[in-house]
Amino acid sequence: MAWDIWTRNPFAWPLLTMEIWRRTLEAAAFPPPAESAGPEWCTPNRLVLELDALRLWDFSMSDAGAPALIVGPYALHDAQLADLAPGHSVVEALRQNGCERLYLADWKSATPETRMVGIDAQLAALNVAVDEIGGPVDLIGPCQGGWFSLIYAARFPHKVRRIVLAGAPIDLKAACSALSEPVEKTTNHVIDRLIESGGGIVRGEQMAPLWPREDCEERRLIDSLQLEPPFLSSAEEAAVAAFQRWDKRVVDLPGPYYREVFCRLFRENLLARGAFPALGKTANICALDKPLFVLVGAHDTIAPPGQALAGADLVAGAVETAIAPCGHLALFMGRRTIANEWPRIASWLAEA
Template sequence: MVKSGVPTLLCTPLALHGAAIADLAAGHSLVAALRGAGIERLFIADWRSASADMRFLGIDEYLADLNVLVDCVGGLVDLIGLCQGGWLSLVYAGRFPAKVRKLVMAGAPVDIAARQSRLSAIAEATPLIMFQSLVNLGDGRVIGRNIAPFWGNDTDASDIRESLQLLEPIGSPEFTRLEAIFKSWSSWTIDVPGTYYLEVIEKLYKRNELAGGSFVALGQKIDLSRLRLPMYLLAGSADEVVAPEQLLAVERLVGTQPEYLRHEVAPCNHLGLFMGRRTLEQYWPRIVRWMKEVD
């Protein structure tokens, strides 16, 4: 086990569900997979559900919080960003490149124009005023249960079996046990500050600012072409939330030398990247081996 050196910070998504997406159950836990592959100094950003007094927090505030977390664990990290936590990690690395040694992104939307996904198609087709109405409905926050329908119904038994990559048949005792855990996780939604939510919709999904080079974070424009750190990208071939191309476009946007760029496309859907048994057993140990390599 790695007992010293650069710590790893796992940046979970600030969107709909909490950090348990990375630690669902035995055999379906990214945290356990990372620990089992040899990472001992592992920390996780668990974003709290937004209370009423958090309604005006925006992307900059969460980047600042992430910066405090990095400083608290030593000031230099290997950063793993999942889904919405992936683009946030990329922005953080672009803003504070000296604080990130290696960056891993899984199922993260970066270049929205590279190819549409179900989620980006909804964001494009929906007028901004409709998203604003969701914020107004929550008195300045987006209430998780109100946006859950945008993500679709993933609690059908066959969808759960696909996401968890289970061999056990539907209706078996083991499947029924894991199905109950999954449904409990899926029903536990978090609320998001309205300011943050609208900034993500407008800056990332509608204007594609991160890929276009106009994204401003903490007073500084993020120029991905100036980013040189090693990166590992993990996409899902059947990802319905983030098209693989939206993530893999990073390779042509950053200034990292090709020999320091890795990518894989796992045969799974979006949630399968983080909690699928096969993905956790086959793909994440390779990512950890890459993380432990000496530059």
């Protein structure tokens, strides 16, 4: 991958940091794109709750069993990464393997009305969603939804039964990643400029340069979907088209939320230190005694195994782990990973 040089050569990090922030701030000169349509789910569902911060979708097949809630990442892209296309859907795999009560929290893009909210406001919104479902719930956190799920569970342990983390950065000091090193070298002044340039909102188009990606679009499709070209079948063509639409749909973030994630999670590593502030208390994951399942990608440079597995060692509850031979996006979209790893997770969630 063209950007892997940055994870192998620490002397290149300062140059990378300057370059990505130059491109990011230059993007602010362009007007924000018109609001795009939301996720295009491939699994039947219904909208059960809409708040300023999120939409709660019900993918349940029955009222049997403990409810499971997928907490979508609030980052560059929307939560369709969990239900992209048939054969490339965490939702589908969970439903087919025993998770009959399944919900998904899909975060909304920031607006002028919500541009001033931070992590506490998002936690409060998730708390309303959990109460709407009725708990205790099993939390499933892909990517950035993983660390957020851990914070929520540490803050409201009586509302959570089990937790699944997939490709989630937890202990940011345990290993270098394609995100953590540039963040450490970025000044607060640069962050302030980024937020001010968007009128209090960090635009998805501005964030895009921060996320490493392959220069070759075909390689990105192969790695993420675990398909082989020429993608001739109708199912493969549909999956590729769904991925490309998802990839182009970016999410805007409130400035305070972005700054808090930048500083508290990536720079200060407060989650791993058991000192993350959450709704008036400290969310200490070191005291969290809930069963935890950690899925990591052996080749994940966004949330490398070192960050995820070191974080798993911090919690007090029983931990089960799985390492899939893939990169980051394939953890949620890859055909082989969906078929091989997520049925095991569904079985683990079904345990009493």
